[in-house]
Amino acid sequence: MYSISVPDEKHKYHVGELAKMFLPEDAFCIYVGQPDAELVIGAGGDYNDSKRRAYAFFRKITGKDLDWGILTGVRPGKLYNELKARGEDPETVLKETYYVSDEKIALLRRVSESQQTVKRSPDPKAIGLYVGIPFCPTRCQYCSFTSNPYQRDASDAYLTALLREMEAVRKLMDRQGQTAESIYVGGGTPTSLEVDQLRLFLNRVRDLFVTDSTVEFTVEGGRPETITAEKLTVIQEAGAGRISINPQSMKQRTLDLIGRKHSPQQIREAFALAQQAGIGIVNADLITGLPEETPEDFRDSLSGVITLGPENVTVHTLAVKKASRMIEEDPRIALRQADNVRQMLQDADRMLTEAGFEPYYMYRQKHMAGNFENVGWCRPGTASLYNIRIMEEDQTIVAMGAGAISKVYFPAENRLERVPNVSNYQIYIERIDEMIARKEAGIQ
Numbered sequence: 001m002y003s004i005s006v007p008d009e010k011h012k013y014h015v016g017e018l019a020k021m022f023l024p025e026d027a028f029c030i031y032v033g034q035p036d037a038e039l040v041i042g043a044g045g046d047y048n049d050s051k052r053r054a055y056a057f058f059r060k061i062t063g064k065d066l067d068w069g070i071l072t073g074v075r076p077g078k079l080y081n082e083l084k085a086r087g088e089d090p091e092t093v094l095k096e097t098y099y100v101s102d103e104k105i106a107l108l109r110r111v112s113e114s115q116q117t118v119k120r121s122p123d124p125k126a127i128g129l130y131v132g133i134p135f136c137p138t139r140c141q142y143c144s145f146t147s148n149p150y151q152r153d154a155s156d157a158y159l160t161a162l163l164r165e166m167e168a169v170r171k172l173m174d175r176q177g178q179t180a181e182s183i184y185v186g187g188g189t190p191t192s193l194e195v196d197q198l199r200l201f202l203n204r205v206r207d208l209f210v211t212d213s214t215v216e217f218t219v220e221g222g223r224p225e226t227i228t229a230e231k232l233t234v235i236q237e238a239g240a241g242r243i244s245i246n247p248q249s250m251k252q253r254t255l256d257l258i259g260r261k262h263s264p265q266q267i268r269e270a271f272a273l274a275q276q277a278g279i280g281i282v283n284a285d286l287i288t289g290l291p292e293e294t295p296e297d298f299r300d301s302l303s304g305v306i307t308l309g310p311e312n313v314t315v316h317t318l319a320v321k322k323a324s325r326m327i328e329e330d331p332r333i334a335l336r337q338a339d340n341v342r343q344m345l346q347d348a349d350r351m352l353t354e355a356g357f358e359p360y361y362m363y364r365q366k367h368m369a370g371n372f373e374n375v376g377w378c379r380p381g382t383a384s385l386y387n388i389r390i391m392e393e394d395q396t397i398v399a400m401g402a403g404a405i406s407k408v409y410f411p412a413e414n415r416l417e418r419v420p421n422v423s424n425y426q427i428y429i430e431r432i433d434e435m436i437a438r439k440e441a442g443i444q
Protein backbone atom coordinates (compact mmCIF):
# COMPACT_ATOMS: atom_id res chain seq x y z
CA MET A 1 0.00 0.00 0.00
CA TYR A 2 1.54 3.32 -1.08
CA SER A 3 0.93 6.36 1.10
CA ILE A 4 0.68 9.97 -0.08
CA SER A 5 0.06 13.03 2.02
CA VAL A 6 -1.65 16.15 0.65
CA PRO A 7 -2.44 19.54 2.22
CA ASP A 8 -6.27 19.37 2.19
CA GLU A 9 -9.37 17.46 1.07
CA LYS A 10 -9.56 19.15 -2.35
CA HIS A 11 -5.98 18.17 -3.19
CA LYS A 12 -6.86 14.69 -1.92
CA TYR A 13 -9.68 14.45 -4.47
CA HIS A 14 -7.53 15.61 -7.41
CA VAL A 15 -4.52 13.46 -6.53
CA GLY A 16 -6.87 10.50 -5.86
CA GLU A 17 -8.40 10.77 -9.35
CA LEU A 18 -4.93 10.62 -10.85
CA ALA A 19 -3.79 7.77 -8.57
CA LYS A 20 -6.69 5.60 -9.82
CA MET A 21 -5.29 5.83 -13.34
CA PHE A 22 -2.10 4.13 -12.21
CA LEU A 23 -3.12 1.70 -9.48
CA PRO A 24 -6.12 -0.27 -8.15
CA GLU A 25 -7.92 1.66 -5.43
CA ASP A 26 -6.77 -0.73 -2.69
CA ALA A 27 -3.09 -0.19 -3.57
CA PHE A 28 -2.76 3.40 -2.34
CA CYS A 29 -3.95 5.61 0.48
CA ILE A 30 -4.08 9.39 0.47
CA TYR A 31 -3.95 11.26 3.77
CA VAL A 32 -4.29 14.90 4.67
CA GLY A 33 -1.25 16.21 6.56
CA GLN A 34 0.59 12.92 7.23
CA PRO A 35 4.30 13.80 7.53
CA ASP A 36 5.61 10.20 7.39
CA ALA A 37 3.83 9.24 4.11
CA GLU A 38 6.04 7.97 1.27
CA LEU A 39 5.20 11.06 -0.76
CA VAL A 40 4.49 14.28 1.11
CA ILE A 41 2.97 17.11 -0.94
CA GLY A 42 3.03 20.34 1.04
CA ALA A 43 0.79 23.40 0.89
CA GLY A 44 1.51 26.30 -1.41
CA GLY A 45 1.00 24.74 -4.85
CA ASP A 46 -2.17 24.47 -6.93
CA TYR A 47 -3.90 21.19 -7.90
CA ASN A 48 -1.78 20.84 -11.01
CA ASP A 49 1.41 21.19 -8.95
CA SER A 50 0.21 18.42 -6.62
CA LYS A 51 -0.79 16.21 -9.54
CA ARG A 52 2.58 16.68 -11.21
CA ARG A 53 4.34 15.61 -7.99
CA ALA A 54 2.05 12.60 -7.70
CA TYR A 55 2.50 11.77 -11.39
CA ALA A 56 6.29 11.57 -10.99
CA PHE A 57 5.85 9.34 -7.92
CA PHE A 58 3.42 6.89 -9.60
CA ARG A 59 5.43 6.85 -12.77
CA LYS A 60 8.49 5.76 -10.83
CA ILE A 61 6.56 3.03 -8.99
CA THR A 62 4.70 1.61 -11.99
CA GLY A 63 7.02 2.47 -14.89
CA LYS A 64 3.90 3.77 -16.70
CA ASP A 65 3.18 7.01 -18.52
CA LEU A 66 -0.38 8.17 -19.10
CA ASP A 67 -1.37 9.43 -22.54
CA TRP A 68 -3.48 12.19 -21.01
CA GLY A 69 -0.82 13.02 -18.40
CA ILE A 70 -2.28 14.69 -15.33
CA LEU A 71 -5.48 15.75 -17.14
CA THR A 72 -8.36 14.17 -15.29
CA GLY A 73 -11.07 16.53 -16.63
CA VAL A 74 -13.65 15.21 -19.03
CA ARG A 75 -13.41 17.78 -21.83
CA PRO A 76 -9.86 18.17 -23.12
CA GLY A 77 -11.25 19.44 -26.45
CA LYS A 78 -12.91 22.34 -24.66
CA LEU A 79 -9.65 23.13 -22.85
CA TYR A 80 -7.78 23.07 -26.19
CA ASN A 81 -10.27 25.50 -27.78
CA GLU A 82 -10.28 27.78 -24.71
CA LEU A 83 -6.47 28.00 -24.66
CA LYS A 84 -6.53 28.84 -28.36
CA ALA A 85 -9.21 31.52 -27.85
CA ARG A 86 -7.07 33.08 -25.09
CA GLY A 87 -4.17 33.38 -27.53
CA GLU A 88 -2.08 30.71 -25.80
CA ASP A 89 -0.42 27.86 -27.66
CA PRO A 90 -2.61 24.91 -26.57
CA GLU A 91 -0.10 22.31 -27.67
CA THR A 92 2.74 23.72 -25.55
CA VAL A 93 0.49 24.11 -22.49
CA LEU A 94 -0.92 20.59 -22.82
CA LYS A 95 2.53 19.11 -23.18
CA GLU A 96 4.40 21.09 -20.54
CA THR A 97 1.73 21.73 -17.90
CA TYR A 98 -0.40 18.62 -18.27
CA TYR A 99 2.11 16.08 -19.72
CA VAL A 100 -0.30 15.12 -22.55
CA SER A 101 1.30 12.84 -25.17
CA ASP A 102 2.05 14.00 -28.73
CA GLU A 103 -0.47 11.46 -30.03
CA LYS A 104 -3.35 12.89 -27.97
CA ILE A 105 -2.34 16.46 -28.81
CA ALA A 106 -2.53 15.50 -32.50
CA LEU A 107 -6.02 14.06 -31.89
CA LEU A 108 -7.16 17.30 -30.22
CA ARG A 109 -5.77 19.31 -33.13
CA ARG A 110 -7.72 17.21 -35.64
CA VAL A 111 -10.93 17.47 -33.59
CA SER A 112 -10.55 21.24 -33.32
CA GLU A 113 -9.93 21.54 -37.08
CA SER A 114 -13.02 19.42 -37.94
CA GLN A 115 -15.18 21.58 -35.70
CA GLN A 116 -14.15 24.74 -37.55
CA THR A 117 -16.21 23.55 -40.53
CA VAL A 118 -19.39 23.26 -38.42
CA LYS A 119 -21.45 26.27 -37.42
CA ARG A 120 -19.91 28.07 -34.43
CA SER A 121 -21.22 30.68 -31.96
CA PRO A 122 -24.78 29.55 -31.31
CA ASP A 123 -27.59 32.08 -31.48
CA PRO A 124 -28.42 32.69 -27.79
CA LYS A 125 -32.10 31.96 -28.50
CA ALA A 126 -31.34 28.66 -30.26
CA ILE A 127 -31.18 25.83 -27.74
CA GLY A 128 -30.59 22.08 -27.78
CA LEU A 129 -33.26 19.65 -26.59
CA TYR A 130 -32.83 16.19 -25.12
CA VAL A 131 -35.73 13.81 -24.50
CA GLY A 132 -35.06 10.53 -22.67
CA ILE A 133 -36.86 7.17 -22.86
CA PRO A 134 -35.56 5.10 -19.91
CA PHE A 135 -36.42 1.62 -21.23
CA CYS A 136 -34.31 -1.08 -22.88
CA PRO A 137 -34.88 -4.73 -23.81
CA THR A 138 -32.32 -5.87 -21.17
CA ARG A 139 -29.70 -4.09 -19.08
CA CYS A 140 -26.12 -4.22 -20.39
CA GLN A 141 -23.47 -5.31 -17.90
CA TYR A 142 -21.61 -1.97 -18.09
CA CYS A 143 -24.73 0.25 -18.11
CA SER A 144 -24.84 3.19 -15.72
CA PHE A 145 -27.66 5.05 -17.46
CA THR A 146 -31.32 5.42 -16.53
CA SER A 147 -32.51 2.15 -18.04
CA ASN A 148 -35.31 -0.24 -17.07
CA PRO A 149 -36.69 -3.37 -18.73
CA TYR A 150 -39.40 -2.35 -21.21
CA GLN A 151 -43.00 -2.92 -20.06
CA ARG A 152 -46.09 -1.69 -21.89
CA ASP A 153 -48.04 -0.35 -18.89
CA ALA A 154 -45.06 1.35 -17.32
CA SER A 155 -44.00 2.96 -20.60
CA ASP A 156 -47.56 4.21 -21.28
CA ALA A 157 -47.65 5.90 -17.87
CA TYR A 158 -44.17 7.31 -18.47
CA LEU A 159 -45.12 8.75 -21.87
CA THR A 160 -48.16 10.47 -20.37
CA ALA A 161 -45.92 12.26 -17.86
CA LEU A 162 -43.23 12.98 -20.45
CA LEU A 163 -45.71 14.57 -22.86
CA ARG A 164 -46.83 16.88 -20.06
CA GLU A 165 -43.23 17.93 -19.45
CA MET A 166 -42.68 18.47 -23.19
CA GLU A 167 -45.76 20.68 -23.42
CA ALA A 168 -44.59 22.71 -20.43
CA VAL A 169 -41.16 23.16 -22.04
CA ARG A 170 -42.78 24.39 -25.26
CA LYS A 171 -44.63 27.07 -23.27
CA LEU A 172 -41.43 28.01 -21.48
CA MET A 173 -39.58 28.31 -24.81
CA ASP A 174 -42.37 30.49 -26.20
CA ARG A 175 -42.06 32.80 -23.21
CA GLN A 176 -38.31 33.08 -23.74
CA GLY A 177 -38.55 33.33 -27.55
CA GLN A 178 -36.40 30.20 -27.94
CA THR A 179 -36.25 27.69 -30.79
CA ALA A 180 -34.79 24.19 -30.95
CA GLU A 181 -31.57 24.13 -32.98
CA SER A 182 -31.10 20.40 -32.40
CA ILE A 183 -33.19 17.63 -30.86
CA TYR A 184 -31.76 14.41 -29.46
CA VAL A 185 -34.06 11.57 -28.42
CA GLY A 186 -31.97 9.20 -26.28
CA GLY A 187 -32.22 6.90 -23.32
CA GLY A 188 -32.33 4.03 -22.67
CA THR A 189 -33.47 2.81 -26.05
CA PRO A 190 -36.31 4.90 -27.54
CA THR A 191 -36.95 2.20 -30.16
CA SER A 192 -37.87 -0.27 -27.43
CA LEU A 193 -41.26 1.48 -27.47
CA GLU A 194 -43.93 -0.27 -29.53
CA VAL A 195 -44.81 1.26 -32.91
CA ASP A 196 -47.97 3.08 -31.77
CA GLN A 197 -46.17 4.53 -28.73
CA LEU A 198 -43.18 5.62 -30.80
CA ARG A 199 -45.50 7.26 -33.36
CA LEU A 200 -47.47 9.18 -30.71
CA PHE A 201 -44.29 10.29 -28.94
CA LEU A 202 -42.15 11.30 -31.92
CA ASN A 203 -45.00 13.08 -33.71
CA ARG A 204 -45.52 15.10 -30.53
CA VAL A 205 -41.79 15.96 -30.45
CA ARG A 206 -42.08 17.11 -34.07
CA ASP A 207 -45.26 19.14 -33.55
CA LEU A 208 -43.99 20.84 -30.43
CA PHE A 209 -40.38 21.53 -31.29
CA VAL A 210 -39.39 21.16 -34.95
CA THR A 211 -39.30 24.48 -36.82
CA ASP A 212 -37.45 25.87 -39.84
CA SER A 213 -34.51 26.67 -37.58
CA THR A 214 -34.14 23.06 -36.41
CA VAL A 215 -31.01 21.74 -38.11
CA GLU A 216 -30.82 18.31 -36.55
CA PHE A 217 -33.22 15.67 -35.14
CA THR A 218 -31.67 12.43 -33.90
CA VAL A 219 -33.30 9.29 -32.54
CA GLU A 220 -31.16 6.80 -30.66
CA GLY A 221 -31.95 3.26 -31.84
CA GLY A 222 -29.21 1.80 -29.73
CA ARG A 223 -30.19 -1.85 -29.58
CA PRO A 224 -30.31 -3.37 -33.07
CA GLU A 225 -33.00 -5.92 -32.13
CA THR A 226 -35.48 -3.08 -31.53
CA ILE A 227 -35.18 -1.69 -35.09
CA THR A 228 -37.93 -2.61 -37.55
CA ALA A 229 -38.95 -1.21 -40.94
CA GLU A 230 -42.17 0.11 -39.42
CA LYS A 231 -40.36 1.97 -36.63
CA LEU A 232 -37.93 3.48 -39.15
CA THR A 233 -40.91 4.78 -41.15
CA VAL A 234 -42.31 6.33 -37.95
CA ILE A 235 -38.93 7.98 -37.25
CA GLN A 236 -38.79 9.41 -40.77
CA GLU A 237 -42.38 10.62 -40.72
CA ALA A 238 -41.59 12.51 -37.52
CA GLY A 239 -38.79 14.27 -39.42
CA ALA A 240 -35.72 12.72 -37.79
CA GLY A 241 -32.79 12.45 -40.16
CA ARG A 242 -30.27 10.75 -37.89
CA ILE A 243 -30.33 7.53 -35.94
CA SER A 244 -27.85 5.55 -33.89
CA ILE A 245 -27.59 1.78 -34.16
CA ASN A 246 -25.03 0.59 -31.67
CA PRO A 247 -23.29 -2.75 -32.18
CA GLN A 248 -20.68 -2.19 -29.37
CA SER A 249 -19.00 -5.36 -30.70
CA MET A 250 -19.54 -7.65 -33.69
CA LYS A 251 -18.45 -10.73 -31.72
CA GLN A 252 -21.23 -13.00 -30.42
CA ARG A 253 -19.27 -14.15 -27.35
CA THR A 254 -18.77 -10.52 -26.26
CA LEU A 255 -22.41 -9.60 -26.86
CA ASP A 256 -23.43 -12.55 -24.67
CA LEU A 257 -20.96 -11.59 -21.94
CA ILE A 258 -22.20 -7.99 -21.74
CA GLY A 259 -25.89 -8.98 -21.71
CA ARG A 260 -26.86 -7.52 -25.08
CA LYS A 261 -29.08 -10.44 -26.15
CA HIS A 262 -28.74 -9.81 -29.87
CA SER A 263 -26.58 -11.30 -32.60
CA PRO A 264 -24.13 -9.77 -35.09
CA GLN A 265 -26.63 -10.80 -37.78
CA GLN A 266 -29.31 -8.61 -36.16
CA ILE A 267 -26.84 -5.70 -36.30
CA ARG A 268 -26.35 -6.26 -40.04
CA GLU A 269 -30.11 -6.51 -40.58
CA ALA A 270 -30.76 -3.26 -38.68
CA PHE A 271 -28.25 -1.40 -40.86
CA ALA A 272 -29.78 -2.88 -44.01
CA LEU A 273 -33.24 -1.73 -42.88
CA ALA A 274 -31.93 1.80 -42.17
CA GLN A 275 -30.35 1.92 -45.62
CA GLN A 276 -33.54 0.69 -47.32
CA ALA A 277 -35.53 3.31 -45.41
CA GLY A 278 -33.10 6.01 -46.58
CA ILE A 279 -32.39 7.41 -43.11
CA GLY A 280 -29.95 10.26 -43.77
CA ILE A 281 -27.18 9.69 -41.25
CA VAL A 282 -26.55 6.54 -39.24
CA ASN A 283 -24.15 6.43 -36.29
CA ALA A 284 -22.64 3.21 -34.93
CA ASP A 285 -21.12 2.98 -31.43
CA LEU A 286 -18.32 0.56 -30.57
CA ILE A 287 -16.63 0.04 -27.20
CA THR A 288 -12.94 -0.70 -26.67
CA GLY A 289 -11.89 -2.80 -23.67
CA LEU A 290 -14.94 -5.09 -23.43
CA PRO A 291 -14.54 -8.37 -21.49
CA GLU A 292 -12.12 -10.87 -23.05
CA GLU A 293 -11.72 -8.72 -26.18
CA THR A 294 -8.30 -8.50 -27.82
CA PRO A 295 -7.11 -5.83 -30.27
CA GLU A 296 -7.75 -8.34 -33.05
CA ASP A 297 -11.39 -8.75 -31.96
CA PHE A 298 -11.80 -4.99 -31.97
CA ARG A 299 -10.24 -4.65 -35.44
CA ASP A 300 -12.67 -7.31 -36.73
CA SER A 301 -15.62 -5.45 -35.20
CA LEU A 302 -14.52 -2.11 -36.59
CA SER A 303 -13.90 -3.39 -40.09
CA GLY A 304 -17.30 -5.16 -39.94
CA VAL A 305 -18.96 -1.90 -38.92
CA ILE A 306 -17.18 0.18 -41.59
CA THR A 307 -18.46 -2.32 -44.18
CA LEU A 308 -22.04 -1.61 -43.01
CA GLY A 309 -21.63 1.97 -44.26
CA PRO A 310 -22.41 4.28 -41.28
CA GLU A 311 -21.77 8.01 -41.72
CA ASN A 312 -20.66 8.35 -38.07
CA VAL A 313 -18.74 5.92 -35.86
CA THR A 314 -18.30 6.64 -32.16
CA VAL A 315 -15.49 4.73 -30.49
CA HIS A 316 -16.00 4.54 -26.74
CA THR A 317 -13.62 3.33 -24.08
CA LEU A 318 -15.13 1.02 -21.49
CA ALA A 319 -15.98 2.96 -18.31
CA VAL A 320 -16.91 0.92 -15.25
CA LYS A 321 -19.15 3.10 -13.14
CA LYS A 322 -20.68 2.57 -9.72
CA ALA A 323 -24.21 2.13 -11.07
CA SER A 324 -23.17 -0.80 -13.34
CA ARG A 325 -23.28 -4.56 -12.69
CA MET A 326 -19.72 -4.75 -13.99
CA ILE A 327 -18.32 -2.96 -10.94
CA GLU A 328 -19.46 -5.95 -8.83
CA GLU A 329 -18.62 -8.66 -11.33
CA ASP A 330 -15.24 -7.49 -12.61
CA PRO A 331 -14.07 -4.30 -10.84
CA ARG A 332 -10.49 -4.51 -12.19
CA ILE A 333 -11.35 -4.91 -15.87
CA ALA A 334 -10.55 -1.26 -16.67
CA LEU A 335 -6.99 -1.50 -15.40
CA ARG A 336 -6.50 -4.95 -16.91
CA GLN A 337 -7.66 -3.86 -20.37
CA ALA A 338 -5.71 -0.57 -20.41
CA ASP A 339 -2.90 -1.77 -22.72
CA ASN A 340 -5.39 -3.41 -25.09
CA VAL A 341 -7.43 -0.21 -25.18
CA ARG A 342 -4.37 1.83 -26.15
CA GLN A 343 -3.80 -0.52 -29.11
CA MET A 344 -7.51 -0.54 -30.05
CA LEU A 345 -7.68 3.26 -30.10
CA GLN A 346 -4.56 3.45 -32.26
CA ASP A 347 -6.10 0.90 -34.64
CA ALA A 348 -9.38 2.87 -34.68
CA ASP A 349 -7.52 6.07 -35.55
CA ARG A 350 -5.68 4.40 -38.41
CA MET A 351 -8.60 2.38 -39.82
CA LEU A 352 -11.17 5.18 -39.63
CA THR A 353 -8.78 7.73 -41.12
CA GLU A 354 -8.02 5.33 -43.99
CA ALA A 355 -11.77 4.81 -44.51
CA GLY A 356 -12.32 8.59 -44.90
CA PHE A 357 -13.59 9.51 -41.41
CA GLU A 358 -12.39 12.46 -39.34
CA PRO A 359 -12.56 12.88 -35.54
CA TYR A 360 -15.00 15.68 -34.70
CA TYR A 361 -15.74 15.50 -30.97
CA MET A 362 -14.27 13.78 -27.99
CA TYR A 363 -14.71 13.49 -24.26
CA ARG A 364 -13.54 11.48 -21.32
CA GLN A 365 -15.38 9.95 -18.40
CA LYS A 366 -14.31 8.87 -14.97
CA HIS A 367 -13.36 5.22 -14.45
CA MET A 368 -12.34 4.67 -18.07
CA ALA A 369 -9.97 1.84 -18.95
CA GLY A 370 -6.46 3.33 -19.10
CA ASN A 371 -7.78 6.88 -18.60
CA PHE A 372 -8.46 7.10 -22.34
CA GLU A 373 -11.29 8.78 -24.29
CA ASN A 374 -14.42 8.50 -26.43
CA VAL A 375 -14.11 9.87 -29.96
CA GLY A 376 -16.86 10.67 -32.44
CA TRP A 377 -15.78 10.13 -36.06
CA CYS A 378 -17.73 11.30 -39.09
CA ARG A 379 -17.58 11.35 -42.84
CA PRO A 380 -16.98 14.98 -43.92
CA GLY A 381 -20.17 17.03 -43.71
CA THR A 382 -22.02 14.65 -41.34
CA ALA A 383 -20.89 15.90 -37.91
CA SER A 384 -23.57 16.14 -35.24
CA LEU A 385 -23.94 19.72 -34.03
CA TYR A 386 -25.66 18.52 -30.83
CA ASN A 387 -22.60 16.44 -29.90
CA ILE A 388 -20.24 19.35 -30.53
CA ARG A 389 -22.32 21.81 -28.54
CA ILE A 390 -22.69 19.50 -25.55
CA MET A 391 -18.93 19.11 -25.33
CA GLU A 392 -18.24 22.81 -25.82
CA GLU A 393 -20.83 23.70 -23.14
CA ASP A 394 -21.71 26.92 -24.99
CA GLN A 395 -25.46 26.46 -25.36
CA THR A 396 -28.50 25.83 -23.15
CA ILE A 397 -29.68 22.24 -23.40
CA VAL A 398 -33.13 21.57 -21.99
CA ALA A 399 -33.45 17.91 -21.07
CA MET A 400 -36.76 16.13 -20.49
CA GLY A 401 -37.57 12.76 -18.97
CA ALA A 402 -36.36 10.63 -16.07
CA GLY A 403 -32.69 11.17 -15.26
CA ALA A 404 -32.40 14.11 -17.69
CA ILE A 405 -30.28 17.05 -16.55
CA SER A 406 -30.88 20.41 -18.22
CA LYS A 407 -27.90 22.74 -18.51
CA VAL A 408 -28.63 26.44 -18.68
CA TYR A 409 -25.85 28.50 -20.26
CA PHE A 410 -25.07 32.03 -19.09
CA PRO A 411 -22.92 33.52 -21.87
CA ALA A 412 -21.90 36.66 -19.97
CA GLU A 413 -20.32 34.55 -17.23
CA ASN A 414 -19.53 31.56 -19.50
CA ARG A 415 -20.98 29.14 -16.98
CA LEU A 416 -23.66 26.44 -16.80
CA GLU A 417 -26.31 25.81 -14.19
CA ARG A 418 -27.82 22.36 -13.88
CA VAL A 419 -31.55 21.68 -13.48
CA PRO A 420 -31.98 17.93 -12.85
CA ASN A 421 -34.96 15.62 -13.04
CA VAL A 422 -35.14 12.60 -10.73
CA SER A 423 -33.71 9.47 -12.33
CA ASN A 424 -36.19 6.82 -11.11
CA TYR A 425 -38.95 6.81 -13.74
CA GLN A 426 -41.70 5.88 -11.26
CA ILE A 427 -40.77 8.79 -9.02
CA TYR A 428 -40.56 10.99 -12.14
CA ILE A 429 -44.17 10.06 -13.00
CA GLU A 430 -45.33 10.69 -9.42
CA ARG A 431 -43.51 14.03 -9.18
CA ILE A 432 -44.00 15.34 -12.72
CA ASP A 433 -45.52 18.61 -11.45
CA GLU A 434 -42.39 19.22 -9.40
CA MET A 435 -40.14 18.45 -12.42
CA ILE A 436 -42.06 21.03 -14.45
CA ALA A 437 -41.88 23.56 -11.59
CA ARG A 438 -38.08 23.05 -11.37
CA LYS A 439 -37.80 23.92 -15.06
CA GLU A 440 -40.01 26.95 -14.75
CA ALA A 441 -37.84 28.22 -11.90
CA GLY A 442 -34.44 27.29 -13.32
CA ILE A 443 -34.58 27.79 -17.07
CA GLN A 444 -34.23 31.26 -18.53
Ligand code: SF4
Pocket (backbone or CB within 6 Å): 135, 136, 138, 139, 140, 142, 143, 144, 145, 146, 147, 187, 188, 189, 222, 223
Ligand atom coordinates in the same frame (compact mmCIF):
# COMPACT_ATOMS: atom_id res chain seq x y z
S1 SF4 B 1 -28.64 -0.10 -24.38
FE1 SF4 B 1 -27.58 1.59 -23.37
S2 SF4 B 1 -29.07 2.43 -21.91
FE2 SF4 B 1 -29.79 0.37 -22.53
S3 SF4 B 1 -29.00 -1.03 -21.00
FE3 SF4 B 1 -27.50 -0.98 -22.64
S4 SF4 B 1 -26.04 0.64 -22.07
FE4 SF4 B 1 -27.86 0.90 -20.80
